Amino acid sequence: MDYLEFKIKCLDEFREILIAELSMIGFDSFLETEEGIDAYALRSDFDQAEFDEVIAKYKDEAQVTLEEGILPKVNWNAEWEKNYDPIAVDDLVYVRASFHTPQPQYKHEIIINPKMSFGTGHHATTFQMLRHQGQIDHQGKRVLDVGSGTGILAVMAHLLGASSVEAFDIDDWCVENGNENFDLNVLETRMKLGTIREVNPSGEFDIILANINKNVLLDEMEIYAQLLKEDGDLLLSGFYTEDIEDLQTCAKPLGLDLVSSQSKDNWAALILKKTS
Incomplete structure (x- = not known):
């Protein structure tokens, strides 16, 4: 089934807010980019009016611009692998996906296959x-x-x-x-x-x-x-x-x-x- 793809440019501090808002209206996958987020929703789950309302809510404050497209037959594992880099929090913990190489020099290691960008360790919070x-x-x-x-x-x-x-x-x-x-x-x-x-x-x-x-x-x-x-x-x-x-x-x-x-x-x- 085809996915709708929205490449959203926004101020960095609004990435997580937009992810949270869009996840409530049918979007089920997100990738953080250098300029904002890429957001994906099944065509059957997409509601144009709800989407327009979210974008209008943050358009000025978050300096939102977007490009729309269709992404057929998404290989999400490949997308995560291309876009999800591991991170280290000091020497305390190394956060990686299952396809990354372990780094035993850190005190702890966490494996997170995020699928959506909530809590991968990349966000400042x-x-x-x-x-x-x-x-x-x-x-x-x-x-x-x-x-x-x-x-x-x-x-x-x-x-x-x-x-x-x-x-x-x-x-x-x-x-x-x-x-x-x-x-x-x-x-x-x-x-x-x-x-x-x-x-x-x-x-x-x-x-x-x-x-x-x-x-x-x-x-x-x-x-x-x-x-x-x-x-x-x-x-x-x-x-x-x-x-x-x-x-x-x-x-x-x-x-x-x-x-x-x-x-x-x-x-x-x-x-x-x-x-x-």
């Missing part, structure tokens, strides 16, 4: 979350990964010695892909489908990972605080540096104090600790 994970003791800890995407952060928690890892996402395609990546990395847990309220994780967690977006983080912050153990760590990303103050203002009254922050390409990441 995922990169910083992995780096922050390397600064937190996971040994024997109970970890919750909120909005897990490809499952890369859950896999990192497993490699760092977590005793149990729970993960979920609102997108059934991400759940399927995440579980495939769990199998590749010998992680026995299964990713669940739903929001944090729908999944309703029970008990307390030593570490909560949430790389989503500002609005979701603000909406769910109280739930994170309730699920986090005393002296537990909450790692957040998915928002801009100018949003840090808003996140802190929301977190502080809930007993969540800022421990560390970093930024990359104007994307921020925080470590918050639950205090009495």
Whole structure:
């Protein structure tokens, strides 16, 4: 069946936002390029009106331009192999696809066959979350990964010695892909489908990972605080540096104090600790 192909040029900081928006209207595959993203949808799943609405929403702010085409009989494995380069986060972890050569000089290695570009480590938010994970003791800890995407952060928690890892996402395609990546990395847990309220994780967690977006983080912050153990760590990303103050203002009254922050390409990441 033929795929519709859209080569979208945009500002770098809008790549992940556009991927998220388009994935909600029938697009099922994405490739990041030097100038933006290539987005693909089955002709039968494509809705022109919904697509036009998304593009119009970001056209000016993200400086969007696009080219449309038809791509028959896509060999996605070949496309990923051409466009997906491995990355290294310091000497902590080497993130690669199954067709890349292993690099044993790194402390850890994660195999991610992304299919969509959520959480491959290339985006600044995922990169910083992995780096922050390397600064937190996971040994024997109970970890919750909120909005897990490809499952890369859950896999990192497993490699760092977590005793149990729970993960979920609102997108059934991400759940399927995440579980495939769990199998590749010998992680026995299964990713669940739903929001944090729908999944309703029970008990307390030593570490909560949430790389989503500002609005979701603000909406769910109280739930994170309730699920986090005393002296537990909450790692957040998915928002801009100018949003840090808003996140802190929301977190502080809930007993969540800022421990560390970093930024990359104007994307921020925080470590918050639950205090009495």
